[in-house]
Amino acid sequence: MSWALVALLSCIALPAQRGGAGGQGAQGGPGGGRGFGPSEAILGRMGTYFVDVTLSEQMLFKGMNGLAETTLVKSASKDGHLSLLYLFDPRTDKRKHENFESLMFRAPSNIAIALRYYKCGRVDLSQDEMARGMFGKKSPMFVAFNEKGKVAGNASMKGYKGKPRVLVALVTRAAKTFAKGKVQLPKFVKQYRNFLNDYMLYEGKQRTLQNKMARLAKKGTIPVAKKAKLDKDTAALVALEKKLLKAEKKLLDRAKLPVRDEKATRIGDRRRGRR
Structure with missing residues (x-):
């Protein structure tokens, strides 16, 4: 793989998962990084x-x-x-x-x-x-x-x-x-479970995009049109993650949970x- 291609991929790579609001969220790395079961981002929350x-x-x-x-x-x-x-x-x-x-x-x-x-x-x-x-x-x-x-x-x-x-x-x-x-409590369980379901769907989309990027990288060159589509999809996922984390923060701020020891x-x- 050329250095130019490596640089290109680094520009469109998705950001690693961040922890939840107020230190109450994930304590792990990128979602789905282990390849099976819930990601550390989910396990840290659930x-x-x-x-x-x-x-x-x-x-x-x-x-x-x-x-x-x-x-x-x-x-x-x-x-x-x-x-x-x-x-x-x-x-x-x-x-x-x-x-x-x-x-x-x-x-x-x-x-x-x-x-x-x-x-x-x-x-x-x-x-x-x-x-x-x-x-x-x-x-x-x-x-x-x-x-x-x-x-x-x-x-x-x-x-x-x-x-x-x-x-x-x-x-x-x-x-x-x-x-x-x-x-x-019952309302919090329902609302937070809904958030987690949405977050896991987000992680699935993230993995799909990362796999697509990896397949294109193996071919050595990414066509301009496909790169533009990847840029668009990446921006959409970044915006989705920000939206989800904002909603999580709002819910956690209202719940006023104890800080994890x-x-x-x-x-x-x-x-x-x-x-």
């Missing part, structure tokens, strides 16, 4: 992220109410946010545990979108015999807290019987009286095992 939480002996003496004393729940309530704790014991059955998390948290899903309203933490009961004795028989279990740090409800899925709808119902119920000046890990995505 992945389910948890920080690791430990329970002190003092908290455990208070049972369920003691969970409200964790740093995560206190931090969330201080900032006026909802929070959720996920208690699990992987030692009972590692394969069932992995399958459970894949079912409950893999992206894309409505659970992942709903949990963006929450600061989420996970408690590994296998690391503490006292904690395991207290909550092990009910694990895996989810405990939701309102914006004041009070227990708003819980859902036990004993035996790793994953029930995504039960978790959605729990977090929706806990957020029912929460949206003062915010987008109500830098130490949070994406779970339910075991094939990739990414943060």
